[in-house]
Amino acid sequence: MRHWLMKSEPEVFGIDDLERVGVEPWEGVRNYQARNLLRDEMQAGDLAFLYHSNCKVPGIAGIMRIARGGYPDDTAWTPGHRYHDPRSTPENPRWFRVDVAFERRLGRIIPLSELKQAPELSAMPLVRRGNRLSVLPVSPQEWDFILSLETPRD
DNA sequence: GCCAACGTTGGC
DNA sequence: GCCAACGTTGGC
Numbered sequence: 078m079r080h081w082l083m084k085s086e087p088e089v090f091g092i093d094d095l096e097r098v099g100v101e102p103w104e105g106v107r108n109y110q111a112r113n114l115l116r117d118e119m120q121a122g123d124l125a126f127l128y129h130s131n132c133k134v135p136g137i138a139g140i141m142r143i144a145r146g147g148y149p150d151d152t153a154w155t156p157g158h159r160y161h162d163p164r165s166t167p168e169n170p171r172w173f174r175v176d177v178a179f180e181r182r183l184g185r186i187i188p189l190s191e192l193k194q195a196p197e198l199s200a201m202p203l204v205r206r207g208n209r210l211s212v213l214p215v216s217p218q219e220w221d222f223i224l225s226l227e228t229p230r231d
Numbered sequence: 232g233c234c235a236a237c238g239t240t241g242g243c
Numbered sequence: 244g245c246c247a248a249c250g251t252t253g254g255c
Contacts, residue, residue, distance in 0.1 A: 129254050130252080131252075132253095172244080206254085207250050207252095209253075
């Protein structure tokens with residue numbers, strides 16, 4: 078089982094929304110690097126952090142389980158859809174998505190500012206400036222370390 | 232709201 | 244195949 082981190086703007090779709098709907102197709106990813114991860118790497122049963130981006134306090138808000146591995150994102154060939162891309166067809170899909178399921182909230186949102194301070198996480202692209210990838214692999218060590226931050230130990 | 236960083240597009 | 248222009252991301 079692998080671990081991931083997936084970004085979303087909470088104004089658009091955050092942990093509150095995921096908890097409410099339970100399962101959500103993670104559609105609209107239109108970046109090739111992220112597409113490759115969705116299509117080739119992410120498998121049902123994997124776990125992913127839900128990261129809140131582009132908001133007042135960006136940070137990790139909860140845990141999701143991949144409910145379904147990569148499959149074609151049909152919003153790409155839906156005319157008029159905001160994620161429509163005429164280069165993608167059912168016969169030759171260009172974009173992919175996964176389904177994610179609500180697992181649990183973290184006890185607190187772990188802010189990016191705190192993640193940036195941890196030497197243990199310095200290799201994560203997330204804490205590097207200018208990183209824009211919306212789906213990132215997380216190593217088991219990084220995963221465990223981030224979870225250890227959930228409950229401050231003092 | 233600003234703007235740096237980045238990915239994509241398209242002219243050549 | 245280069246690279247400037249453009250649009251988007253996302254922290255601050």
